[in-house]
Amino acid sequence: AQTVTQSQPEMSVQEAETVTLSCTYDTSENNYYLFWYKQPPSRQMILVIRQEAYKQQNATENRFSVNFQKAAKSFSLKISDSQLGDTAMYFCAPRRPFNRKLIWGLGTSLAVNP
Amino acid sequence: EAGVAQSPRYKIIEKRQSVAFWCNPISGHATLYWYQQILGQGPKLLIQFQNNGVVDDSQLPKDRFSAERLKGVDSTLKIQPAKLEDSAVYLCASSSVLEEQYFGPGTRLTVT
Numbered sequence: 477a478q479t480v481t482q483s484q485p486e487m488s489v490q491e492a493e494t495v496t497l498s499c500t501y502d503t504s505e506n507n508y509y510l511f512w513y514k515q516p517p518s519r520q521m522i523l524v525i526r527q528e529a530y531k532q533q534n535a536t537e538n539r540f541s542v543n544f545q546k547a548a549k550s551f552s553l554k555i556s557d558s559q560l561g562d563t564a565m566y567f568c569a570p571r572r573p574f575n576r577k578l579i580w581g582l583g584t585s586l587a588v589n590p
Numbered sequence: 591e592a593g594v595a596q597s598p599r600y601k602i603i604e605k606r607q608s609v610a611f612w613c614n615p616i617s618g619h620a621t622l623y624w625y626q627q628i629l630g631q632g633p634k635l636l637i638q639f640q641n642n643g644v645v646d647d648s649q650l651p652k653d654r655f656s657a658e659r660l661k662g663v664d665s666t667l668k669i670q671p672a673k674l675e676d677s678a679v680y681l682c683a684s685s686s687v688l689e690e691q692y693f694g695p696g697t698r699l700t701v702t
Contacts, residue, residue: 521633521681521683521693571690576685578633578691581632
């Protein structure tokens with residue numbers, strides 16, 4: 477069975493600092509996508525960033541970037557210049573290629589402190 | 591473009607009652623997903639539709655849950671009868687063939 481491990485259930489960071497959320501996964505497939513989703517308190521799930529496994533270049537989206545290490549099956553999320561609005565649950569979710577099913581981790585609860 | 595719409599946003603029912611949730615996906619999205627998210631956990635896929643056909647319902651408790659997607663657009667998820675452990679947020683998401691999933695705001699169900 478495919479699994480996703482987010483080893484940090486809770487994290488906190490000071491506003492304007494940088495934080496890295498870790499994610500490791502287990503898959504036997506070769507061509508897949510990986511996503512980080514953000515779920516603010518009582519608000520809807522939104523996509524933060526995506527990475528295609530066949531691309532060696534790490535994805536970047538404004539203050540959000542990933543460190544994708546395919547051989548190690550690691551997909552960490554770095555948030556630079558943290559803002560109060562970054563406070564949320566963050567989910568790492570690889571997507572299986574043939575049925576596009578997302579495999580979800582348990583999430584990391586991130587608190588950005590003023 | 592309009593996002594994924596869900597209703598109601600909140601619902602409180604007593605155990606053994608029935609409840610239905612509605613989802614309207616993003617226009618043109620062929621794939622629709624229903625998830626159950628219990629507090630403190632990641633979403634659990636209940637059912638995945640491709641157009642109006644079921645792709646995956648392996649984790650749907652079929653003795654009490656049912657879902658349909660008539661005409662390949664809107665979808666409803668029904669629970670009958672509800673149990674206390676069904677208290678959760680029910681998320682609907684949609685996607686096109688190559689894109690990521692877009693989520694609706696969810697329906698928070700409380701079963702008392």
